[in-house]
Amino acid sequence: MTHSARFDLTGQLALVTGASRGIGAALARGLAEAGADVVLAARSHEALEEVAAQVRALGRVATVLVLDVSDSISIDALFSQLAARGLAPTILVNNAGTEQVSPSLAVTESLWDRIVDTNLKGAFFVAQGFARLLAGRPGSIVNLCSLSSEVGIPTAAAYTSSKSGLAGMTRALAAEWAHLGIRVNGLGPGYFETEMTAGFYADSGWRSAMLARLPMRRFGELDDLVGATVFLAAPASAYVTGQVLYVDGGYLASI
Numbered sequence: 001m002t003h004s005a006r007f008d009l010t011g012q013l014a015l016v017t018g019a020s021r022g023i024g025a026a027l028a029r030g031l032a033e034a035g036a037d038v039v040l041a042a043r044s045h046e047a048l049e050e051v052a053a054q055v056r057a058l059g060r061v062a063t064v065l066v067l068d069v070s071d072s073i074s075i076d077a078l079f080s081q082l083a084a085r086g087l088a089p090t091i092l093v094n095n096a097g098t099e100q101v102s103p104s105l106a107v108t109e110s111l112w113d114r115i116v117d118t119n120l121k122g123a124f125f126v127a128q129g130f131a132r133l134l135a136g137r138p139g140s141i142v143n144l145c146s147l148s149s150e151v152g153i154p155t156a157a158a159y160t161s162s163k164s165g166l167a168g169m170t171r172a173l174a175a176e177w178a179h180l181g182i183r184v185n186g187l188g189p190g191y192f193e194t195e196m197t198a199g200f201y202a203d204s205g206w207r208s209a210m211l212a213r214l215p216m217r218r219f220g221e222l223d224d225l226v227g228a229t230v231f232l233a234a235p236a237s238a239y240v241t242g243q244v245l246y247v248d249g250g251y252l253a254s255i
């Protein structure tokens with residue numbers, strides 16, 4: 001295999017959840033640049049159509065499907081629609097996620113359920129639907145983990161629990177599905193400026209403390225996540241499964 005073929009996704013179809021903005025939209029564009037056609041899924045139809053136009057401008061096919069990953073009926077409907085249209089993704093980027101910081105003493109059951117149902121339960125049932133639709137063909141799953149898959153973040157107990165669980169789920173599914181030819185890995189972003197992290201980035205004290213904490217002394221750009229995602233999706237990582245690849249400017253490597 002040539003060097004470029006190892007990273008070539010031509011002929012593959014990628015399903016990206018949470019593709020309406022932020023990291024998911026950037027990864028959808030990045031996978032398209034590597035040659036993949038893309039199914040874009042999230043709750044906001046209009047925003048998905050904007051990302052779809054960007055994918056089409058790269059010469060790839062983009063399909064938009066509305067999905068609420070916290071609702072198993074919505075997940076079932078997504079896979080029924082894919083099957084009905086003859087669309088069979090070989091790459092899944094389980095990116096849809098949510099967070100709302102709260103002191104743990106104030107966390108309600110509904111807040112806990114919204115975060116864990118979106119980030120963990122939703123990711124599992126989307127992975128299950130994807131694996132069923134593969135029906136024996138090889139595939140690659142990339143789960144969006146987090147620094148909190150490894151370390152505890154104060155005022156983010158539900159989020160930390162969901163992302164630690166997602167790293168564990170990545171290993172469990174990797175071990176269970178390797179013999180089916182399905183690889184399951186995680187991508188662990190450090191801090192990236194999106195709607196989810198806007199509150200942190202608006203705080204100049206947080207920004208300067210975090211920059212001092214980061215060995216690379218800079219925040220990540222969304223483009224920094226694309227190479228690692230393409231690698232995990234592509235033949236280049238054919239013997240890699242059950243791993244979380246952190247793209248964090250060295251955060252987890254340093255005290």
Ligand SMILES: NC(=O)c1ccc[n+]([C@@H]2O[C@H](COP(=O)([O-])OP(=O)(O)OC[C@H]3O[C@@H](n4cnc5c(N)ncnc54)[C@H](OP(=O)(O)O)[C@@H]3O)[C@@H](O)[C@H]2O)c1
Nearest residue numbers: 018020021022023042043044068069096097192194195196
């Ligand atoms: N930004 C960071 O620094 C960072 C760091 C580590 C990990 N992450 C992870 O990266 C992923 C993307 O985060 P982001 O920073 O890009 O956040 P974001 O800008 O808030 O985007 C979140 C995406 O998830 C979708 N989403 C949320 N709830 C959903 C649901 N119930 N069903 C379907 N889609 C849903 C949103 O679309 P709709 O609202 O249209 O549904 C949106 O497309 C998340 O899993 C997050 O935990 C982010």
